[in-house]
Amino acid sequence: MDIVSVVSDYLRIILEFLIELYVFCALVTLRLNRAPRFALRVSAVAIVLAAGFGAAFLYNLFGDNVFGRVLIYILLFALVTLHVRLCFNEDYNTVLFCCSFAYAVQNLFYKLFLILWGVGENFRLYDGWGNLYELYYRLIYYFFFAVIAVATYFLFIRPLTLRMTDNSRINYRMLITSLIVLAITIVLCSLEDVFFARLSTERIGRFTDRNYYVLWQTGNAFSVVCCAVVMLLISRTVEQKNLEKEVEYLQYAIKQSKQQYEISKDTIDMINIKCHDIKYKLSAFISSRESMSSQAVDDLYKSISIYDSKVSTGNELLDVLFTEKSLYCEQNGIEFTCMIEGQKLSFMESGDLCCLFGNIIDNALEAVINLKEKQKRIINIVIKSKNDMLIVQEENYFSAPVSFSDGLPLTTKADKNYHGFGLRSIRMIARKYGGELTTFVRGDVFHLNILFSGAYTYNVEP
Numbered sequence: 001m002d003i004v005s006v007v008s009d010y011l012r013i014i015l016e017f018l019i020e021l022y023v024f025c026a027l028v029t030l031r032l033n034r035a036p037r038f039a040l041r042v043s044a045v046a047i048v049l050a051a052g053f054g055a056a057f058l059y060n061l062f063g064d065n066v067f068g069r070v071l072i073y074i075l076l077f078a079l080v081t082l083h084v085r086l087c088f089n090e091d092y093n094t095v096l097f098c099c100s101f102a103y104a105v106q107n108l109f110y111k112l113f114l115i116l117w118g119v120g121e122n123f124r125l126y127d128g129w130g131n132l133y134e135l136y137y138r139l140i141y142y143f144f145f146a147v148i149a150v151a152t153y154f155l156f157i158r159p160l161t162l163r164m165t166d167n168s169r170i171n172y173r174m175l176i177t178s179l180i181v182l183a184i185t186i187v188l189c190s191l192e193d194v195f196f197a198r199l200s201t202e203r204i205g206r207f208t209d210r211n212y213y214v215l216w217q218t219g220n221a222f223s224v225v226c227c228a229v230v231m232l233l234i235s236r237t238v239e240q241k242n243l244e245k246e247v248e249y250l251q252y253a254i255k256q257s258k259q260q261y262e263i264s265k266d267t268i269d270m271i272n273i274k275c276h277d278i279k280y281k282l283s284a285f286i287s288s289r290e291s292m293s294s295q296a297v298d299d300l301y302k303s304i305s306i307y308d309s310k311v312s313t314g315n316e317l318l319d320v321l322f323t324e325k326s327l328y329c330e331q332n333g334i335e336f337t338c339m340i341e342g343q344k345l346s347f348m349e350s351g352d353l354c355c356l357f358g359n360i361i362d363n364a365l366e367a368v369i370n371l372k373e374k375q376k377r378i379i380n381i382v383i384k385s386k387n388d389m390l391i392v393q394e395e396n397y398f399s400a401p402v403s404f405s406d407g408l409p410l411t412t413k414a415d416k417n418y419h420g421f422g423l424r425s426i427r428m429i430a431r432k433y434g435g436e437l438t439t440f441v442r443g444d445v446f447h448l449n450i451l452f453s454g455a456y457t458y459n460v461e462p
Contacts, residue, residue, distance in 0.1 A: 009063070010056035014076070018052050020109070020145065021080055024102035027153050031161045032098070033089040041087045048079050064197075069190040074183075077103055093175065100178055101160070101234045107185060108227035109148040111220045113141060118205035118217055126203075133203070156231060163238045178233045185226040192219040313383075315342030317350050318357065325361045329379065334368055338381040344390050345383070348433060356429045357381075359422045360448060364396040367446060371399055376444075390435075392450040402441050409439060409446075426450075 022045070035041055055072050062068025077099070085095040117140075120126055129136050196216045200207050207213045311322040322338060329336035345353060364379045371377050376397040383392050402409045408423045426448075427437040435452040 006053075006056050006060050009059050010053050013063075014052045014056045014059060015049070017073070017106075018049065018076060018080065020106045021077070021102060023149060024105045024152075024157075025080060025084055025099055027149070027157045028098045028102045028105075028161060029084060029088060029095075032094070035087055035089045038087060044083055044086060048083050051079055052076065064194060066187070066191050066194050069194060070187055073186055073190065093172075096179075097175055097234065097237075100175075100182055101157075101231060104178075104182060104185075104227045104230035104234075105152050105157070107189065108224055108231070109145060109152075111189070111223040111227065112148065113144050114205065115217060115220045115224070116144075118213065118220070121203065121205035122213060137204075156235070160235055160238060163242050175237065178230050178237075181226055181233065182230050185223055185230070188219070188226070189223050192216070192223070311338065311340075313338075313340040313342030315340075315345055315353075317353055318342045318345070321354060321357060321361075325365075328365070332369055332377075333374060334365070334377045334379060336379050338383075340381065340383040341385060342383065344385050348429075352429045352432065356426060359426050360392075360394050363422055363448075364394060364446075367398040368396050371397060373397075388453070390452040392448075392452075394448040396446055397444055398441075398446050399444070402446070404439070407437075407439065409441075 055076055058068070058072055062072070081096055081099040084099055085092055088095065117137075126133060126136070196207075196212065196219070199209075199212045200216075205213070205216070207216065311319060311326055313319050313322060318340065319342070322340070326336045328334075348356070360381070361379065368377045368379060378397060380395045381393070383390070385391070404410065408427070423437075423439070430437045430450045430452070433452060435450050438449045438451075440447050
């Protein structure tokens with residue numbers, strides 16, 4: 001072993017592999033939650049590249065051995081996966097999920113290139129290149145890599161990452177199956193590379209025996225199929241998770257509809273009671289034929305003040321929603337205050353808008369309605385714009401201890417699936433429109449903030 005061959009193996013094989021894998025990992029993880037000091041964490045790639053140079057020594061020693069080559073590529077894949085995990089606030093399963101998909105795409109690209117390049121070698125298309133063979137090979141290789149990277153991103157990776165938004169639970173069976181198929185692919189590819197490297201001439205895909213060429217191309221095609229299977233399994237896993245979330249959301253929406261019915265019923269009952277009181281007081285006044293006392297006038301004024309509870313937000317849907325919630329709050333001794341620039345929310349679909357603020361208010365109502373100190377039964381909501389940002393803020397008192405997981409408060413209710421889905425639904429809708437949800441506790445006050453970037457509010461009238 002000499003240092004020149006080690007450097008050559010590093011540049012032509014190890015470094016090239018790492019760059020390709022990192023490119024596809026970057027494409028797959030575009031929508032994941034980045035960790036703090038993301039740029040600094042990304043710079044740790046230098047450590048992985050340095051470790052790759054160490055792997056070049058191992059490759060120079062054991063690269064002609066199938067198991068040695070398999071272990072080297074698994075080691076490099078593990079290093080890249082750990083680095084990606086360092087860069088994102090995601091669990092190991094999600095990161096492994098994404099890196100497996102990236103590795104499958106990288107291997108798919110390489111085998112597709114070998115198939116096409118082998119066809120050219122079979123027809124002796126490159127014989128006239130002479131000393132420029134290596135240069136032309138590299139130029140075509142990198143051009144093909146760029147084309148495949150762009151094509152796979154728009155055809156497979158981008159749809160996959162869009163569907164992966166806020167999906168936290170991984171289907172372990174599918175993940176394990178994908179890893180097994182990927183491991184088999186790595187073993188078969190290493191076996192194929194080592195075996196056919198001994199049978200080929202000085203150039204890739206050039207064989208003296210045509211049977212070797214057919215067998216080599218068959219192995220490449222089989223590797224492509226295996227990689228496609230991995231990509232299909234991962235895509236199906238995400239699709240299945242989305243279907244499960246849709247079912248869960250529909251069940252939650254049904255439950256919320258029942259709760260909304262109860263709130264609407266209570267509001268109508270309150271209005272009927274108020275109307276009955278007004279009718280009774282007016283009848284009593286007419287029957288007595290006496291002038292009304294100031295106290296009676298005040299009581300009557302309070303009875304009809306309910307009709308002045310309409311909330312004007314600048315958005316018709318929010319006007320209805322906030323008015324109904326304010327009536328419910330009045331009935332239950334809750335002070336509901338809001339300062340809202342509703343017209344700024346015109347970029348949101350009506351269903352998302354209703355679900356977002358319905359969940360925000362309902363969660364606050366659950367927190368304050370049972371507070372013993374009536375002066376703390378307060379809900380405050382502010383929607384305001386600042387520069388090119390739109391800010392939603394909600395504050396309310398609470399009594400039960402609060403613990404957080406993944407940035408959201410954990411529910412203390414027995415029905416954890418539905419209750420926890422409210423805040424997860426708020427975060428899901430916020431991220432749909434380029435926003436981000438943050439929640440925290442300060443003293444005995446719970447704070448909820450949503451920040452929407454200008455990219456989604458640019459078309460809103462000032």
